[in-house]
Amino acid sequence: MEQTQSFWQFVAQQQDKLWSQTWAHIGLTMISLILAILIAVPVGILITRKQKLSGVVLGFAGVLQTIPSIALLGVMIPFLGIGPKPAILALFLYALLPVIRNTYTGIMEVNPAVIDAAKGMGMNKWQVLTRVELPLAFPVLMAGIRTATVINVGVATLAAYIASGGLGEFIFGGIALNNSNMILAGAIPAALLAIILDFLLSLVQKINLKSIRVTYLILPFIFISLSSFYLLPTQIGGRMLGGFTPEFMGREDGYLGLKKIYHLGIETVVISDAVMYKAAFDHELDVISGYSTDGRLKAYGLVILKDDRHIFPPYFAAPIVRQDVLDNHQELEGVLNQLSGVINDSTMTSLNYKVDQLKQSPEKVAMDFMVAHQLYKPAKGATKGTIRIGSKIFGEQYILAQMYKILILGNTNLAVETKTGLGGTKICFDALTNNQIDFYPEYTGTGFLVLLKPDKKTIEQLNGNTDGVYQYVSNEFNRQYKIKWLRPIGFNNTYALMMRKEQAQSLHIESITDLTNHLNQK
Amino acid sequence: MIKAENLIKKFGTSTAVNNISFEVKEGENLILLGTSGCGKTTTLRMINRLIEPDSGTVYINGIAVNKQQPEMLRRGIGYVLQNHGLFPHYTVAENIAIVPRLLKWKSADITKRADELFEKLNLNPALKNQYPADLSGGQQQRVGLARSLMVNPPVLLMDEPFGALDNLTRISIRKEFRRLDELVKKTIIMVTHDVQEAFEMGDRICLMDKGEIQQIGTPEELLFQPANNFVAGFLNDQRMLLELKSVFLIDVLPGYSGESSLTVWDRMDNLLHPGNNTPAADQLTIDQLMSAFAAYKKR
CATH class of the missing domain: 3.10.105.10 (Dipeptide-binding Protein; Domain 3)
Known part of the structure; x- marks a missing residue:
């Protein structure tokens, strides 16, 4: 029976999806992390020089940290739409505090006698920073980066709610569909990812740096090469983009049925229903999987496409x-x-x-x-x-x-x-x-x-x-x-496919079959 | 060689150094002596511009230090700190190579000079690849000194260089340093709060209190011609010992013809602990030495 397949069967069956989600997850985590490091380390250094700023800066970064992740993602959407951009910005903001704080603490903890000696021997400010302060603060700084990495791997699962992909697609899809295998197929790789990245960074942390210059060169290389994988899954080329909830994506009476019965071939992203309607209204998405009684249907001028082949069962x-x-x-x-x-x-x-x-x-x-x-x-x-x-x-x-x-x-x-x-x-x-x-x-x-x-x-x-x-x-x-x-x-x-009213009218799309036909014509 | 003119430095409302002037001749050892907070370290750090004075000027070889770029100035001045200030992430060899590298020395020259100093300072060459944390306090202080001497700077600033050492190590290292030929030729300004150290190491002593110089002079001058009650009081506790250590035999014993640098204290040590020392040629007894010393003091 289909529903009793083992975890491994599920993974084998969903291999492609799992890999693309994992790469997207790594990409989201890494890009946001690099951005955070690029900003947070200089800011951390700055507030060691201007002590008066340290309270304000650390306080502000701390406040960012306390904003619930879902809320932060939600706040981003009006400015940045959906997709990886708002997710990366949110993750970036979360990574700031640990990196700024640890850069600051690391440098402040360097023995003042050592800095005094460095100056006394005739090192200039840049040499003191790169040869003494940063190398000595490096283990503490790296600890901050490790914290930020683990936080970001976790929070990045929520990116699935705003069409940014990542392992959250399986996790939230699994929760919605009551499918434990699917949840685990998202949760286990996410946990492994956190452990592996943390371990790799712990190796970097142990390097004894004589001068920080080495890391300036090596770290970005590692990060950027990892990040480039992110580009793989996000090439959206279709003329129309469908945004479906994780639940819809995994259901026979949802996306699977659309493919099987209607042979609908549309580029899709996974998105939370909380932002889906607005995204359709804002032309970010063209087709969404809404609910037939949803109030936003009315608010955003969307129309329901007729389910002319009856794949959506009754939901009374x-x-x-x-x-x-x-x-x-x-x-x-x-x-x-x-x-x-x-x-x-x-x-x-x-x-x-x-x-x-x-x-x-x-x-x-x-x-x-x-x-x-x-x-x-x-x-x-x-x-x-x-x-x-x-x-x-x-x-x-x-x-x-x-x-x-x-x-x-x-x-x-x-x-x-x-x-x-x-x-x-x-x-x-x-x-x-x-x-x-x-x-x-x-x-x-x-x-x-x-x-x-x-x-x-x-x-x-x-x-x-x-x-x-x-x-x-x-x-x-x-x-x-x-x-x-x-x-x-x-x-x-019940589930329903919806489009913007003007678009549906101008393309003469009234039913799902019309939509399929429209997508199939070249 | 070094001249400080009317140095004033205030931190907030408190005056750390209040209008100080002094001069140090080439090859001379000047000790800045005083209790904590008397302004001696501030004075020292104004010489290599780690602290900028509010007013007043320091000249080295007639050139005002504030006319020179601070980094370049400091590379030409040896600097030894109380807590040695060795870079914990550098090996000993890398630590002592810092200033030569800043001055773009060749590696071979650095190695040669390092070997030379290691020998003079009684350091085991095997320590070179170790990290400062693996060394004893005495070894760390020697490495700190070696580091400051690498490029053979004419001027050496020392801030409580023996302060972090235990008493026994301090006394033995002090003796060793005094005999070091590298240090004999140098113009040295050293900060200490230890009166004995000041008397042992200093050609002249500058006794400071509350940011002002109380007296500047040779050890004997401070002992026998104190400028004010503060100077007399400051030395009172250890007066006997200091007197014995700062008076030379040649001044006490008429017709003495031995080594000129021997003090009464050295001779007493020789008489009281004959086992440790080569016996002197003369037939002097401890009583004769003491009465000669008493007679010298009455003069």
Whole structure:
């Protein structure tokens, strides 16, 4: 069976991808590191000469270090778009602090008597720096570079979120697809890379330098030759560029299906859905893999390409609840089902639009909606225990979690704790089965293809059959996990390929088949 | 040879050196003596421009040092530091080759000169390829001296050169250095806080306090004609010893015809520890020596 292939089989099968991701990873790490060294070492030297600046400079570099990596990447996008550039800049900023600090500390720790002797013997400032201070500070400086390298190898995995490639593609794809082999195929090489680079640099660190000049020549050579590998995977030559999420890239009902059923041949990059829509709007990408209810669809003037050969299965949202929770709180099922049939596709899109684009809080959007639909009741007061609601890390799930919170508080005597933003499907589902949360909104297609992973025959049988899929996941979840699918909420948040409206119109592309035909004509 | 004129140096509000002038003749040893913070090291470092004076000028051979490029000036002045200042990442051989390399000497000349100095300074040639950390304190100090002597500079500045050594090593190295022919011809300015060291090594002593010169003169002058109470008080603790060490036999014993550089202290040592020394030809006893010394002091 396909889903039980071993780790090594996966690696063998994905060899090409693994190598290109690894090279991209090394490239990202190295280029940012060289830039950081080129800037940080002179800055470190400068602040040993102008001590008054040292507090400000080290403080500033320290602040950069504390910015969460995802946030930093996000901040870069408006200026630098997507791709390697913002990733390199972010990694560069992270590498600054350890290198500046260690250059500074290393030089300040040189015995003043030695510097005094050097000056006293008639060395000029440059000679004192290159023959005495830098060689003696070198081990400390190298320790800083090693720290920066290890940090960068780690943070570079996040570059996969903004179409910069790297081993993060496997890691985040694996998390999204609940595929441990894929996660490991990204995580193990990343860890090995950190260990190997650290080891190599530790060898460099042990060199006893009489004068720093040698390293000036050797280090950049090593770095640059390594970095040139980076150029290999990033030659984007196609007329149109597709940006797909790591999850989409690995799915039968995603990119794999597009290739197999539609024979779509488009240049692709991997990107986080958080920046994908904006990138399409900004002409960075031409085709993206969005969600049909996403509010940004409306905001960025995108259109959905018709899935004329039905590769995207139905993704109807419904709460999935552990059976023991329903048994303990008999009233819960009826309360949660109050939302069933209330929200259709366009309602959900406009709710998402309010959160994603108008920046209203999910709490407010949920509350407004519940009040407008007479579903809101004042809280009854919690006496009977607590229900923990989970959600994945995007707006629609936040809104749904808030709606369920309002329903439970208004109709039962249960307290509610929300654990929102639980990353991808795997994290949410593991939290549910491990009794970390009691329920979360899931999609029938995700439950079917990602969590249950049925054989090919079943998939083909149920393809396009909305009720069939729902029946199948209900039965299987109950049998395998003792988890109950409650009634669908009503909207279908399925995958969809999207393009900018003007471009689609000018090229006369309405369906995925049209897109394939357009790409195939020379 | 070296002339300092009205040197003043302030650090912030405190005055480290307050209007100091002195002169050192060629081949002379001048000792800058005083307690910590008296300004002696500051004075020394103004000579090779490691510190620039606020006002005043230093002349070497009649040329003002501030008219010369500091690096070029320093390459022509030997400099020995308390903590030897050897480069920890250089071998001994590389350390002593620093100044010659700056002056673009040929490798063969460097090796030749290094071998010569190693022999004179009693250093084992096997040490050449070792790093400073592998040497004993005494060896480090010798290498530090060798380094400063490599290009045979006419002027040598020494900042507490024996300060980091233990007492026994210090005394023996001091003796050795005094006899070193390389040092005899040189004009030396040495900083120390050790009174005995000053009296042993100095032709003249410049006693400083609070940034000012209290007295400048030969050891005997400081002992027997102190300029003020500070000078007298400074030497009081060790007066007896210093007197014995600074008075020559030739001045005490009428008709003495032996070696002229012997002091009363040397003769006493000879009489009290006859085993260690060759017995003197005369029939002098310790009592006779002491009464002669007492008579000399009354004069």
